[in-house]
Amino acid sequence: MKLRRTMMFVPGNNPGMLINAGIYGADTIIFDLEDSVALSEKDAARHLVYNAMKFIHYSCEVAVRINHISTPFGYKDLETILAVKPDLIRLPKAETAVDIEEIDELITAAEIKHGFLPGSINMMAAIETAKGIRNAYDIAAASPRMVAIAIGGEDYLADLQTSRTKDGKEFFAGRGQLILAAREAGIHAIDTVFGDVNNEEDFIAETTRIKEMGFDGKSVVNPRQINIVHEIYTPTEKEIDHAQRVISAYEESLTRKSGVVSLNGKMIDIPVVKRAQRTLAYANAVGKNEGGTTL
Amino acid sequence: MMNGVGREIPESIVGIKNVKPYIGPFSYVPTGRLTGSAIKVNKPRSEKVLASIEQAIEASGLKDGMTISFHHHFRNGDYVLNMVMAVIAKKGIKDLTLAPSSLNTINEEIIPYIEQGVIIAVETSGARGKLGQLLTSGKLSKPTIIRSHGGRARAIECGELHIDVAFIGAPACDTYGNINGVEGKSACGSLGYAMVDAAYADKVVAITDHLVPYPLFPISIPQTQVDYIVPVEAIGDPKGIASGALRISKDPRELLIAQYATTAIEHSGYFKQDYSIQLGSGGASLAAARFLKGKMQKQGITASFGLGGVTAPFIEMLEEGLIKAVYDVQDFDIPSIESIKKNRNHQEMSAAFYANPHNGGPIVNQLDVVILSATEVDVNFNVNVITDSNGVIMGAVGGHQDTAAGAALSIVVAPLLRGRLPMVIDQVHTVCTPGETVDIIVTERGVAVNPLRADLKENLKAANIPLMDIEELRNIAYEFAGKPDPIEVSDKIAAVVEYRDGTLIDVIRPTA
Numbered sequence: 001m002k003l004r005r006t007m008m009f010v011p012g013n014n015p016g017m018l019i020n021a022g023i024y025g026a027d028t029i030i031f032d033l034e035d036s037v038a039l040s041e042k043d044a045a046r047h048l049v050y051n052a053m054k055f056i057h058y059s060c061e062v063a064v065r066i067n068h069i070s071t072p073f074g075y076k077d078l079e080t081i082l083a084v085k086p087d088l089i090r091l092p093k094a095e096t097a098v099d100i101e102e103i104d105e106l107i108t109a110a111e112i113k114h115g116f117l118p119g120s121i122n123m124m125a126a127i128e129t130a131k132g133i134r135n136a137y138d139i140a141a142a143s144p145r146m147v148a149i150a151i152g153g154e155d156y157l158a159d160l161q162t163s164r165t166k167d168g169k170e171f172f173a174g175r176g177q178l179i180l181a182a183r184e185a186g187i188h189a190i191d192t193v194f195g196d197v198n199n200e201e202d203f204i205a206e207t208t209r210i211k212e213m214g215f216d217g218k219s220v221v222n223p224r225q226i227n228i229v230h231e232i233y234t235p236t237e238k239e240i241d242h243a244q245r246v247i248s249a250y251e252e253s254l255t256r257k258s259g260v261v262s263l264n265g266k267m268i269d270i271p272v273v274k275r276a277q278r279t280l281a282y283a284n285a286v287g288k289n290e291g292g293t294t295l
Numbered sequence: 296m297m298n299g300v301g302r303e304i305p306e307s308i309v310g311i312k313n314v315k316p317y318i319g320p321f322s323y324v325p326t327g328r329l330t331g332s333a334i335k336v337n338k339p340r341s342e343k344v345l346a347s348i349e350q351a352i353e354a355s356g357l358k359d360g361m362t363i364s365f366h367h368h369f370r371n372g373d374y375v376l377n378m379v380m381a382v383i384a385k386k387g388i389k390d391l392t393l394a395p396s397s398l399n400t401i402n403e404e405i406i407p408y409i410e411q412g413v414i415i416a417v418e419t420s421g422a423r424g425k426l427g428q429l430l431t432s433g434k435l436s437k438p439t440i441i442r443s444h445g446g447r448a449r450a451i452e453c454g455e456l457h458i459d460v461a462f463i464g465a466p467a468c469d470t471y472g473n474i475n476g477v478e479g480k481s482a483c484g485s486l487g488y489a490m491v492d493a494a495y496a497d498k499v500v501a502i503t504d505h506l507v508p509y510p511l512f513p514i515s516i517p518q519t520q521v522d523y524i525v526p527v528e529a530i531g532d533p534k535g536i537a538s539g540a541l542r543i544s545k546d547p548r549e550l551l552i553a554q555y556a557t558t559a560i561e562h563s564g565y566f567k568q569d570y571s572i573q574l575g576s577g578g579a580s581l582a583a584a585r586f587l588k589g590k591m592q593k594q595g596i597t598a599s600f601g602l603g604g605v606t607a608p609f610i611e612m613l614e615e616g617l618i619k620a621v622y623d624v625q626d627f628d629i630p631s632i633e634s635i636k637k638n639r640n641h642q643e644m645s646a647a648f649y650a651n652p653h654n655g656g657p658i659v660n661q662l663d664v665v666i667l668s669a670t671e672v673d674v675n676f677n678v679n680v681i682t683d684s685n686g687v688i689m690g691a692v693g694g695h696q697d698t699a700a701g702a703a704l705s706i707v708v709a710p711l712l713r714g715r716l717p718m719v720i721d722q723v724h725t726v727c728t729p730g731e732t733v734d735i736i737v738t739e740r741g742v743a744v745n746p747l748r749a750d751l752k753e754n755l756k757a758a759n760i761p762l763m764d765i766e767e768l769r770n771i772a773y774e775f776a777g778k779p780d781p782i783e784v785s786d787k788i789a790a791v792v793e794y795r796d797g798t799l800i801d802v803i804r805p806t807a
Contacts, residue, residue, distance in 0.1 A: 019712070019775065020548060023739050198545075223547035227554075286759075 001281040003027050004148060004188050005217040005233045006226045007063065011036040012045035015052075022058040024223035025230070027285075030063040033077050034092050042073050046080050053084040063088035063124070069102060078103065082110035087122060088147065093155065094125035095132045100142035107145065119145065124190070128152030129159045133174050136181035148188035150219060151178045156192075168206060179214045188216040197222040207232045234286050235279045243276035243283070250276075300677055300726045302801045308788055310416065310437030312455075317798040320700045320732050325653045325796070330454030333497040335522065343472050344524045348382045348502065351523045352460075355498040357383070360390045361459035364496060366489035367397035367420075368464070368476060368625055372535020375464035375502050377404040378527070384413045391415065392437075394456055396447060396488035396646070397691050398422040401535065409435065418456055420444060421681055421691025431687045431789050433805040439790035441681060441688075441727075441803075444624070445650025445657060445697035446795040448491045452647060452654070455797060461496035463489045463521075464530045468503035469511035472521025476643075477513070477636040479505025481531040484605070484626025484635045486515045490645035493520040504530045515643055538628050543585055543608070544578035548739045552708050553582035555760045556666055556737045561590050562758035563751060565663045565704050572618075573602040573665040573698055574609065576627045579708045580666050584608035591617050602649070602662055604694065605631040605641075613641060622658055624649045624694075650697035652795050659694070659701025667695055669709040669736075671723045674765045676730030676745050678707055679723035681792065684716050686782035686806040688790065692727050696795045699732040704751070711738035717772030717779065719743075719765065724782055726801040727792055741768050783807040 008026035010017050012033045021029045031052070037045040049064060064086045067073035078089070091103060100123065107121050123145040127133055133156075140149045151174050157163055162170040175191065182189035191210040194203045207218055207229050218229050235243070245263055250273045253261040261268040298304045298316035308314050315323065337343070345351050357363065363383075365376045376395060381404075383391070389412050393405075397420040406429055408414050416437035422430050430439045442450060450456035463486075467478035474493075476486040481504055493499050493516045501516075506526040544550060556579065560566050572587070574580045585608060591597065601609050601618040607630040612618045620640045626632045635641045650657045669678045670690060678699075683689040699705040709718050719738065734751055736743045743765040744752040755762055784804035794800040 020739065024547060024551060224545070224550065 001278070002061070002147075003217070003281065003285050004061070004190060005282075005285070006220050006229045007150075007190055007217060008220045008223065008226065009036065009065070009193065012049040013037050013041045015048060018048060018052040019056065022056070022060055024226050026060060026220065026223070026226050027217065028061040028063055028088065029058065030065050030090055030219075032065045033073070033081075034065050034067050042067070046073075046077055050080050050084055053081075053086065061087045063090050065090040065092060068093050069099065075106075078106050078110070082107060082121065083114055085114070085116055085121065089121065089123050090150075091123065091125045092152065093128045093132070094139050095127075095129055096135055097138040097142035100125060100139055100146065104143040104145055121145065122147045124148035124150065124188075126150045126152045127178065128155035133177045136177055137184055140181045140185035140187055146185070146187055148190050148216070149178060149182050150190035151175060151192050153192040153195075166202060168209060175210065175213055175215070183214070189214065191215045191218040193219045193221050194225070195221060197224060200228065204228060204232065230286060233282055235283050239279050240283045243279035246272060246276035247280065298799065300675070300729050300800060302726060304799045304802065305788070308438060308791065308802070311440070311791055315798040317729070317794045317800040320729060320794075323796040323798050325453065327453070329452050330457070330495065332495050332520070343522065344470055344506070344526065346525075348379055348525050348527070349386065351500045351525045352379075352382060352386060352388075354523055355460045355500055357388060357460050359388055362392040362394055362457060364458045364461045364492045365395040366463060366486065366492065367395060367399060368483040368486060368488060369481065369531035369536045371399045371401045372481075372532035373399060373401055373464065374529055374531050375462060376402050379462045379502070380405045380408050380413070384408045384411065389413050389415075392418060394418040394458060396420060396444070396492075397693070398426055400424045400426075402426060418442065418447075418450075420447065420693055421688065423689050427688035431682070431803060431805060433785070433787040433789040435789075438788045438802075441692055441790055441792045443650065443692045443696040443793075443795045444488065444646045444694045445652055445659065446692075446793050446797065448645070448647040448649075448651040449653045449795065450793075450797065451491050451495045452651060453797075458492055458496035460498045460500060461489075461492035462500050462502060463493060463516065465501040465503040465505075465516075466530070467505045467507060467511055468501045468524055469507050469509045469518075470524065471509045472501055472518040472524055473509075473511040473514045474501055474503075474516040474521065475511060475513055476515055477632065478507075479503070480533060481505070481529065481536060482632050483531075483536050484632040485623040485643045487624030487644055487649060488646045490516060491647050498522050500525065502527055502530055504528060537626065537632055544582045546578060548710060549578040550582050551739050552579045552710065552737055553586055555742050556583050556706050556708050557586040557590060558758050558760050559706060559735055559737060559742060559755060560587065560664055560704070562755050563664070563704050564754045566590070566596065568596050569599040570596070570663040571600045571602065571661060572598055573604070573662055573702070574606070575666060575668055576604055576606050577668040577708075580668065581606060581608055583666050583708075584612070588612055588617060600661075602658060602698075605635070607631060610634045610641075613638065622649070650694055650701070650795070652697070652700070657697070657701065659697050662698060662702040664704045664706070665698040665702040666706045666708060667699060667728075669707045669718070671718050671720055672707060672709055672736050673720055673723045673730070674769055676733040676736065676765065677723050677726045678728040678730075678733055679725045680727045682725040682803060684724075684779070684782075686724050686784060686803075688803065692792070696728045696732070699728045700795065704734050705732060706735045706737060707733050708737045711740045711768060711772050712776055715776050717769070717776040719768045719772050720779065721769065725792060725803055729794070729800065736765060736768065738768060740771055743768050
């Protein structure tokens with residue numbers, strides 16, 4: 001099971017950060033060609049990211065956030081970056097399924113051109129407007145390449161004519177819609193960044209909140225945020241123990257070819273098994289299920 | 296002669312008495328007796344306080360060719376060394392050997408005195424900036440001798456480094472020569488390095504900006520060792536002497552290195568109730584203190600003692616009961632200075648008690664774990680902390696050799712790449728600490744265990760850290776940065792690096 005607890009943005013025009021992006025343990029790194037890169041630096045960032053991806057072996061999932069295809073940079077970004085086979089293309093400011101379908105076609109063409117396995121490059125989209133939220137399911141389901149949708153931060157709040165609050169009321173409707181759309185489409189829901197890197201307390205509160213809402217992970221802007229998110233997504237010993245017992249009971253029922261699964265006299269249905277599998281996947285990600293420890 | 300770390304050491308070196316090549320960390324067995332200062336006498340009601348440094352220099356009998364010493368507890372806030380050297384130069388005294396416990400950038404002011412021949416030789420722990428460049432240039436008539444803190448204490452106590460006159464910056468001094476470092480505007484905390492000088496120098500001059508009526512207490516350096524006292528306006532700049540509490544690094548790479556280092560400690564087998572620890576003052580070391588604290592709290596482990604080089608995170612752990620006692624040879628920040636002043640479990644110690652390998656046993660021998668930094672490391676685990684990537688002196692050996700040899704587990708932390716330079720390489724330019732005393736190298740991309748420590752390697756398999764061979768680390772570094780060309784040097788010897796036992800572990804030659 002692929003986890004995307006943390007998707008870390010790395011500015012595409014910073015060579016030092018590109019070199020070290022992979023060492024901090026983020027589930028996904030996102031090389032950014034969009035908002036963190038000044039207009040005058042767009043070319044340089046595109047070529048730096050291209051060369052970094054060509055030369056450096058990153059052991060985690062590598063995504064590239066391209067500029068929107070309605071800007072003068074989007075198509076060039078795709079043309080350059082697809083040649084070095086990113087795991088994932090992230091489109092910003094997605095509003096309709098048409099955006100996704102167009103990029104899907106470009107990716108398909110690039111896969112043929114470069115001889116990559118068809119369908120091997122995934123996509124995700126960030127939704128940053130009210131219109132996008134209304135179309136969230138259509139966007140999420142627009143292509144089999146789609147693996148995640150994310151809610152964008154500042155643009156979305158500007159569109160909503162509100163601003164950040166401590167307890168995140170302003171995001172409540174958008175996050176709710178996003179998670180429903182992602183679940184219906186069967187893909188990941190990723191939360192927005194929390195920019196105040198030194199405010200650990202509010203970051204923990206927000207991450208805990210979005211985990212409870214059902215989000216699969218969070219975009220992060222600094223390596224220091226990674227372990228905090230992973231810690232929050234790490235199941236407790238008790239949860240792991242229960243999940244292990246559910247899975248053993250389930251596996252035993254399979255060998256017995258019995259349709260009924262029970263644990264301690266209680267019936268277990270398939271959603272419980274699925275939840276247990278998910279718990280163990282998160283435990284495995286931090287080595288907690290194998291006798292190791294978190295960092 | 297090829298020494299024990301594969302470095303070519305000449306049979307004889309002009310200006311160095313009795314060249315002995317390094318063999319192994321505990322191979323050299325000393326013989327003979329300790330030395331001592333000149334016998335002193337002081338009649339009742341005689342006056343030790345003099346009006347000027349010049350008078351003190353005259354009274355001390357300082358002459359051409361003698362050896363003078365200073366301590367570096369004031370670090371980059373030190374006024375004493377420059378002030379005294381200016382007077383000495385003015386008096387026309389020359390051919391001196393300067394033997395301070397270390398040199399800082401602020402001491403660059405003395406460069407003209409080296410060029411004029413007032414100072415013709417230097418014996419110290421290290422140097423930076425222009426002074427480092429000068430000591431690497433080979434322009435001095437004798438090679439500079441680089442010694443660790445323990446090695447310097449040893450050299451003084453056994454007579455290899457005989458100090459004629461020690462000038463001791465005294466943050467607080469009474470009218471009969473009792474000194475401590477915890478009071479006055481230039482308080483620096485422990486006076487650990489100066490203690491050895493005071494005990495063994497023929498003449499001891501205290502220079503103070505806080506002269507108090509007799510008697511002063513607590514006493515770090517006693518009246519019995521002090522000959523003259525000179526009150527001056529200021530012996531240092533408090534801002535340069537100690538910072539506020541050093542802040543924990545926010546550099547994610549340093550934090551990652553610190554996490555790997557503390558996870559390694561946790562799984563090493565040494566992380567037990569009543570273990571002991573020394574941490575450096577670098578970014579990764581300070582961050583390691585915070586992570587270690589978390590692990591100790593979580594697992595209910597307390598340490599029997601902490602050693603240092605003391606910084607605020609250590610003091611926090613002492614005050615919270617996580618460390619039972621702190622032994623202190625120098626303080627880096629204001630919280631540490633405050634602590635040594637008021638906390639009975641925070642003890643001052645001399646450099647000899649700390650690290651001299653040739654006594655009944657320094658405290659480093661009792662140390663379980665130390666975290667050390669490095670400029671560069673090689674595939675034989677040898678560490679360089681003295682020369683930069685151009686081969687120029689830009690650091691100090693400090694307690695590196697001593698704690699690496701003494702501690703049961705010595706961990707060296709270093710970034711794998713600094714800018715575009717690899718830091719794990721085939722051969723370090725200058726060996727300071729021999730690889731056989733280094734157990735683990737921690738970088739941001741991987742952790743390598745010395746093959747001599749199969750036990751550790753086994754223990755660390757359970758830890759969630761990227762273990763790899765040291766050659767693999769080097770390969771990653773080279774892959775990014777390329778293999779650096781060896782630094783071209785001339786035949787001359789500009790400096791020798793002593794191992795703590797007095798044998799030569801390496802020489803530093805001027806760069807071509």
